[in-house]
Amino acid sequence: MPSLSPTMTEGKIVKWLKKQGDKVSSGDAVAEVETDKSNLEIEAYDNGTLAEIVVGENQMAKVGAPIAYLTVKGAKAAPAAPAAQPKAPAPAPEKPAAAKPAAAPAQAGGRRLRASPVAKRIAREKGLDLTQVSGSGPSGRVVKRDIEEALARGPAAVPAAKKAPAAQPAPGVRPEPTVLPLTSMRKVIAQRMTEVKPGVPHFYLTIEVDMEAASKVREEAKAMDLKVSVNDLIVKAVAMAVRRYPKINVSLQGDKVVQFHSVDVGIAVALEEGLITPILRDADQKGLQAIASGVRELAERARKRALKPEEYTGGSITVSNLGMYGIDQFVAVINPPQASILAVGAVSEKAVVRDGQLAVRKMMTATLSCDHRVIDGAIGAEFLRELRGLLEHPTRLLF
Template sequence: MTIDVLMPALSPTMEEGTLAKWHVKKGDAVKSGDVIAEIETDKATMEVEAVDEGTVEEILIPEGSEGVKVNTPIARLSGDDASAAKPAPAPEAPKAEATKAEAPKAEPAKGEPPPAASAEAPKAAAPTPAPARVAGARIFASPLARRIAEQKGLDLAQIEGSGPHGRIIKRDVEGAAPRAKAAPVAAAAPAGAPRPVQTLAQMGIPDGSYDLVPLDGMLKTVARRMTDSFRDVPHFPLNIDLEIDQLLAARVKINGLLEKQGVKVSVNDLVIKAAALALKQVPEANASYSPEGIAMHHHADIAIAVALEHGLITPIIRQAETKGLAQIALEAKDLAERARNKKLKPEEFQGGTFSISNLGMFGIKSFASIINEPQGAILSVGAGEKRPVVRGDQLAIATVMSVTLTCDHRVVDGAIGARWLAAFKALIEDPITMIV
């Protein structure tokens, strides 16, 4: 008995990944728990452990293959242990397939076929409509059948499988003809459906006038998630200016104290700490929308945006309100380094209750970010610069930093957002209050 090793879903949002490397080859013995491959998801590179035991019979997907869908067979094991894993279906599967394969051959030789055979013959010969499938249900098909279907442009959801338990096999797709294009269906799509994607040539940009950089898994995921968020979440921004001269002076003193420990606190680390404390002072802002109700989070798990060569990722500092500045600085540096090397674990970048995106180091004065669902808000931090300010009736010069709080109006309305910004402003402009 053989058993397929399937492409695992390494995160709740993973739909496909890149099979970066195999740690086994054909003929190798595999035990449960052995690392057999490395998979690159849209956010990280992770090791895959074997669940079953046996011998590697075949590598179905070569290393380096991109866009491998979740639950696609990537390898096949054989052996006594693999046989024991699924004892019941093993003897029946070949018989079921053999019976269906032999039935058409035996039918012409007999003048009067048995009633059961004659009843089944029209079903096999006539091109009847494909059975209705539940939307989103998994389609069972052999790897070879999937490859042939992809080459011929066939929709597996419209093909009836003749293999064991309705599995689509080679002969089901070899004789099938590509179905009509889905253009009429798209034209009849219900209101509110996504508009058809146009090519650049259709929009007036001729082929050959540009270089095309293929989308990797991360870019596809970021594009989809940001589109979904901007379309489905009611965004609105709140802007405020902060005077940060005292914050900068405090940072110099803090780094002087931490110099012997080899720790250096950045302005962003101070912003993270202040944001976490403000979320505890205004807990209504530390919330997420769900169809069941508003989730009020117990801790401030702050996600920090880290720019990669191609894409963006938001590793999370958990329970930031409980941590000192030195610990936040060390964690932020470690998470950013491992994020750029795609070495983060899923639990290190999934979730979070609040995000911070800082473009101040690029000289950006002010901007608004797209909310990272399911979080209720994201803070956009601009550059600190010398600006004229009015104190009483006098004109003065201060270092001012503009920030924008983008809110999900279903969770954080204008009043809640304004109260959070007031708490945040007080902490930033008088940083000693962060430790009182």
């Protein structure tokens, strides 16, 4: 079992793409693995025959533990048999099948399906079966234009499977609770939150931000057919505030303080099985439209569990926005190894005092959680003051 993410300690075999007795070449995708963050295919490093599968589908294996064995060239392969229960390691001349992340999925019949990431994404969004598309790229690779041509010809979309309605209990009968195993993602979330909350001394700073001007910028963008959300404005403002106050762009790692010189902003994305934080790299150097498209694209792939490990590790600070759920204010737990996280509530109309007069303004509450081991209250306060200034005068986000 290979390590497919920095936090991965074990993985679940979702599906074997090769059967026992199949010949395997270096680079062949052999299995799909569920990690704590995403589902990835793994491929063999060596040539040989898949002699024995020791970890069956929907079973777990620790990182580094054998999941299958390959025979060396010229050795007799074990007879094909379905994988069920883990077995003892096979004797020589078999060896563990070393594996690495695969780039392309396998088609039915053993032939690998080659497609660009953009082509895969469009096909998923449009419900198009990639196996029915002829590729015009190198080595028959399916590229964007192939998908567009197939859609123009009116291909049959793959219908989404409908969930069967839940069975209703008989009147007067109390239904029994359902026991579900923890997913890999939820296990890691539980472990890390248990370690972080008592282990990292948090402190919290809260401000109210007048979002009247920022809301107008969003409406102007909408009038120009530009998809820019309030969250995109917040991400941009956070990135610029971090750039101007680099003392908050730090991380405590062991007995050393790491000072980052790039601004990478994490965006908390809720999934059915947990939470993931994809990272928007160099967010301070991107314009609003680039941030908007980048955040949407990362969030879409996060929900499809298609992120690469480097797309959800590291980062300077995270933005967690629950405003769309009607939450006015909350505090968030820091996402290690980061030293801060910003919890953002809803933008709503409130009565406030302006120039001695009562006025109705669009207001938003933001709470900054900081790791007190490396960030002091004054540093957090200066950061929030700059953040508020940027959001209340959003033309500054353009310069």
